[in-house]
Amino acid sequence: WLKLSAAPADCALGTCLETPPAMPRSSVRIGGFSAMWGDIPLPQYQLIHQGNVDYLMGDYLAELTMAILARQRKKDKRLGYARAIVDMVSTHIMALKEKNIKVVVNAGGMNPLGCRDALRAVCEKAKIPMKIGAVFGDDLTERVGELRKAGGKEMFTGEVMPDVEFTSANAYFGAVPIAAALSEGADIVVTGRVVDSALALGICMHEFEWKPDEYDKLCMGTCAGHLIECSAQCTGGLFTDYQDEKWDNMGYPIVEVSPDGSFTLTKPPNTDGIVSFGSVAEQLCYEIQDPGAYHVPDVACDFTSVKIEEIGKDIVRVSGGRGQPPTDSYKVCATIPDNFVSISMMLIVGHNAADKARRTFETVLGRTRKILKGLKMDDFIETRFEALGANHFNPNGDESNATEVVAKIGLKHKDRRAFGIYGRESVCCGVSMAQGTTGFGGTGVGGKASEVLRVYSMLVPKSQLGVQVAVDDKSFEVPVPTTGGFPGSASAHVVPVPAKMPPGPYERVPLRLLCWARSGDKGNLANAALIARKPEYLPFLRHAVTAERVRQYFSRRVQGKVERFDMPGIGGMNFLLHEALGGGGMSTLHSDPLAKTFGQVLLLMEVDVPVSWGLKARVSKL
Template sequence: NAGGVNPRGCRDALARAAAEAGVELSIGVVLGDDLMERADAIRDRGVTEMFSGVAFPDEIWSMNAYLGARPIATALDAGADIVITGRCADSAVALGPLMHEFGWKDEDWDKLSQGSLAGHLIECGPQGTGGNFTDWQDVSGWDDMGMPIVEVSEDGSFVMTKTADTGGLVSPGSAGEQMLYEIGDPRAYLLPDVICDWSGVTLEQIGPDRVRVMGGKGLGRTGSYKVSATYADGWRAVTTLTLAAIDAPAKAERVAEAILTRCRRIFRNKNLGDFRQVSVEVLGAEAAYGANARARTREVVLKIGVAHEERSALNIFAGEIAPMAISTAQGLTGFYAGRPKVQPVVRLFSFLQDKADTPVAVEVDGKDVPVTVATREVRLDPPATPPADSRDAGPDAVKVRLVELAWGRSGDKGDIANIGIMARKPDYLPYIRSALTEDAVKTYFAHLCNGPVERFDLPGSHALNFLLHESLGGGGIASVRIDPQGKGFAQMLLDIEIPVPAKLAENDG
């Protein structure tokens, strides 16, 4: 998917590089994801954003469908050595070659699900081989992390490993964390080629840095692609200042208040209106933890993020930062980034587009190759949900930190954060599940999460997945928070204390 918004341009550049190197390559290109030419027709249909329900923007910057694996397989079938795509599902980059190699059909649901899972585990590179792993002390070689490898069999089962003689760690924990990363409902994870049920997936250590992955099921396919459009929605600026001082957190809060108060006074005088969004976070004082913060510190970084309808208003904000060094708190320093840069707020607009109305095309060596994408929706009945066990710790309960009982990883989908929690031992899961209710997680993240919290079970990997709606301040580059993608959410939750039976805590140390 290196083609970005210009797959043909990427193909031409690659062809020139190959010619200069004296290498003959057959190059395929997948087209059709770019829907910008259809913007007016889509707007006229009355399309609304699939999560927020807002109307289609008057002007958009980009609009691309997440295509699937079949066009990639078609290009390989036609003899392409390399296939370049625009936007497609990350996992499709792996599933396409598997469909080509094994001749998998569009209705081989379980194989497509397993192939998609293989792609999901390797799509973030070393993040699946020990990068971002909870047990970071167990991972050596951060300076030379191994890239993930999946050895896939025709039946879809596979072994995950990594490049030899490199850093990293492939274990059920590290692979399991990556499986949980940025997914939604694990029993209905929607991808372009298949509806995946990964709730029963098992991960088994079969050797050093080798994990066997089995059990992914496919439950049909949707008749639509997810489309991501972007549009400009005002302006944003973020600044950071350092304080090394007595009462540093309180001073930082007051500095922020002074800056914002002064800016608002100037705005009123110029009829500019108020900030549309303000985020003040005192880093080092555990601002991200909200009511769960414990730290007392004498040095902090003050981060102020703001958004406004008018660029001129944020130019005023940018000019009011440096004067605070001589008019507010002693110990204020660290203007390392200089005056904050005013940038557009780029907001995401997601919706569904019928596959039948999406002009998917394939070219190999500049010639059209016919491609047939399955467009008919198929919904299979999911297997019965096994009963989930939530167990009270009993009268002799003791509290232990969740990180002693589980691994965790978090990520984002727009303004939704996901937190995957995987029990280190199956025996721990009932107590984790009993403590981590939707209400408990909502309360723990009350300072960040403005929407509902959903919980999903993955009994095969003795895991839970949580979705925290409206928890990222708009998400991605639309947010002015320090963590707009929820990268730290799992670490925060892993610090919560969980009641377990005293005997269990004693036996397991």
């Protein structure tokens, strides 16, 4: 790293040290320490002191988080960011400096510059100099009127922008400004709204000097970020085979990325959890729609060709992703006040518990509706009853044998007073209706209501927004590609394995014996992916688990169509379920607004497989 050179005449030692230009890294290690605002401190300590990482990245933002931060900033202009990052840096600033670990997070929320200022104060108090970078320009809340005049429409439903006050509106920026901040010497980069995976991609673009048109590399950097942005979800968190691991000292993810974009994924030694083909393949499928067109601002990713290979205990190699030019638009996620909602629960125990619970709800709701009509008030906009514990989620389940049921009751109305009436009428449930009725967890059956927000998503041309970066006192606009050029989904060119039914005789088993599964949400869409445990299972799975069969299986929950996308690189299929979440996000009355249950419920589906596969004997083990 250092070389001797001829000394100038006034150099007393006759020689002096000359520092050559910095050499590109042969790889970069990135640890994912936060999956959400409110995540625990354990991964911070673990990755800093056991992970041998160059960077830490952390995701703090969701749609609801942005709305909360927007309201905080409205009350106090100094607020509006995730305070947790300030606590994290305060706790670990000495170790971060000593180990030269840089931090990239989206904790800036609605106020990246305020977050930067708070981190500066931490550094000044500790007397440890650090350069703090901020990425901003994504906040379009003050430009909602301009977007409305331009004819903005909801990108999924076509709804014209309503003439109401928006709580928040933010564009999802990409990785280029993060790379720019790091190139200016930032030790910590805080962003507003960026796509989660951009936190890792920005690091890779900076470290390896990837160009904006090196799409295969950008795809793999995005893949690395996608896998670790939910932290332990790729190291055993939410894993189908939970029985194969412990969670006490959960291991958190580290990706070691090479200049060509391929990477390994592992966790610190002597930690719990698991890194395997299955755990990582599951997370690859989390919250994706068409795997041949996974859109982020910098690249359109083709994940259908991604390969995952176990190369040691708790370490996998990931490669093979391909990229295409992105679109010319940013996705903008806005939040709008959407009436009031009440969610309450009660426990009913005894024979025919589900029937008793349903009759109780219908009786109280009927009484309330009569009162509302008498007061010339509108009816509820939406109501929902769920008998949790009576196979509510299982399409094959029978609720008649349930003897313990939690009745979950959801109500939506534009007037708070309606919930007070419902709550007053529900008080008598425990004395004049079904025996075995009691409160549950303090929530009872009352009528407390809260204002809810719904998500409104739209597309805005990249050319209309300026991407801003500040590092210390230097601020500048970062040029980003705006022309797009996306040619269409790579899924159109995927050649899947032929669907085939092997010869019998057959026996009936649940899908979980043949597959891993993972599901997630995007607005009112749910995805549920299946990954074959063995390559020889995939032709059968393509024959037995069709889009139409999945649609019928989930007919009680899914109102729209179901699409199937093949992912031959991992031996998987991704099912995209439309109109599956009652509107989705924050405004739904469903018990599973984030689509966490669809994958596990799909694994309950029974299929006829060859007896020669010997799967029946494994039912009790999985």
